[in-house]
Amino acid sequence: MTVGIIANPVSGRDIRRVAARGGVSSAEDKRNRIARAVIGAVAGGARHIVAMKEPFGIATGALTDLPVDAELEILDVGARVDPMDTVRAALAMKERGISVIITLGGDGTNRTIARVWPDVTLVPMSTGTNNVFPSLVEPTVAGAAAGLVATNRADEDLVAPRSKMIHLISGDGSEDVALIDAATLANDFVGNRMPVDPNNLRQLVVSTARPDTIGVSSVAGLHTVCLPQDDTAVVVTCGSGGALTNAPIAPGLYQKVPVLDVKRIELDQEIDLVGPSTLAVDGDREHQIPPDSVVRVAVRRDGPRVVNVSQALEVGASNGFFVLK
Numbered sequence: 001m002t003v004g005i006i007a008n009p010v011s012g013r014d015i016r017r018v019a020a021r022g023g024v025s026s027a028e029d030k031r032n033r034i035a036r037a038v039i040g041a042v043a044g045g046a047r048h049i050v051a052m053k054e055p056f057g058i059a060t061g062a063l064t065d066l067p068v069d070a071e072l073e074i075l076d077v078g079a080r081v082d083p084m085d086t087v088r089a090a091l092a093m094k095e096r097g098i099s100v101i102i103t104l105g106g107d108g109t110n111r112t113i114a115r116v117w118p119d120v121t122l123v124p125m126s127t128g129t130n131n132v133f134p135s136l137v138e139p140t141v142a143g144a145a146a147g148l149v150a151t152n153r154a155d156e157d158l159v160a161p162r163s164k165m166i167h168l169i170s171g172d173g174s175e176d177v178a179l180i181d182a183a184t185l186a187n188d189f190v191g192n193r194m195p196v197d198p199n200n201l202r203q204l205v206v207s208t209a210r211p212d213t214i215g216v217s218s219v220a221g222l223h224t225v226c227l228p229q230d231d232t233a234v235v236v237t238c239g240s241g242g243a244l245t246n247a248p249i250a251p252g253l254y255q256k257v258p259v260l261d262v263k264r265i266e267l268d269q270e271i272d273l274v275g276p277s278t279l280a281v282d283g284d285r286e287h288q289i290p291p292d293s294v295v296r297v298a299v300r301r302d303g304p305r306v307v308n309v310s311q312a313l314e315v316g317a318s319n320g321f322f323v324l325k
């Protein structure tokens with residue numbers, strides 16, 4: 001009956017708040033969201049909450065003196081405010097047998113967890129820049145859904161299907177994953193946090209394509225729709241001479257992307273991303289593809305389970321869980 005909480009303290013706070021118009025998610029906002037999620041999780045049946053400790057005191061402040069009928073625990077993983085904090089927290093919770101995790105962050109935060117714990121069950125709440133994988137859901141009810149799944153009052157096979165995940169294998173044998181998109185960029189570099197120059201986009205593989213999202217996956221979504229439940233993915237080729245697609249590649253920033261080709265592929269179908277280029281995964285430029293080298297890509301349905309909050313609450317309500325005797 002335990003629910004874990006992993007909040008990225010720096011999500012929603014990088015340079016993209018200046019270079020574009022991304023919203024700022026403050027520490028106080030995250031504390032409030034965590035408190036609401038914990039109250040919801042307890043209402044959903046959870047009796048033990050474990051939250052990651054970090055230097056900003058977000059989870060500590062949220063759980064201190066919170067009036068709920070549950071054991072509240074702060075998990076100290078020696079956080080240093082870097083991506084490894086999320087990794088250590090995820091592995092520690094996995095080792096303790098906590099299977100349902102509420103996350104606060106964007107696509108990158110959830111990707112970090114999925115990379116080391118692909119069979120976790122997530123309730124992802126948006127506080128990042130690119131928020132295609134997590135949802136804009138009220139934490140109170142998101143927490144309740146997590147509680148219902150953690151206590152087996154809602155069957156995760158019914159309300160938490162497995163997500164798709166993009167698998168990448170480099171020429172040197174190293175591997176990585178993405179949850180939403182993998183893109184190659186010309187004239188770019190690893191670590192760049194500025195919005196993508198639309199003329200630099202070359203190849204784009206997306207697991208989910210919708211016209212109402214932000215980020216490079218929106219380029220695909222403005223041509224075709226590929227939903228999380230669809231057993232397909234989309235490949236987009238960009239470059240000079242392509243049809244200009246006016247896409248929201250960052251919050252408050254539409255850019256004209258030259259699109260040469262859009263095609264749908266089956267799951268497990270392999271695609272080669274070619275160099276020389278910079279490879280961005282879920283919005284983060286993390287790899288360089290050398291000249292005459294390729295990264296082999298395939299999309300599979302082996303990612304984390306993602307709780308459908310609405311469905312989980314419908315199950316709880318239909319079983320009378322919220323009607324007190």
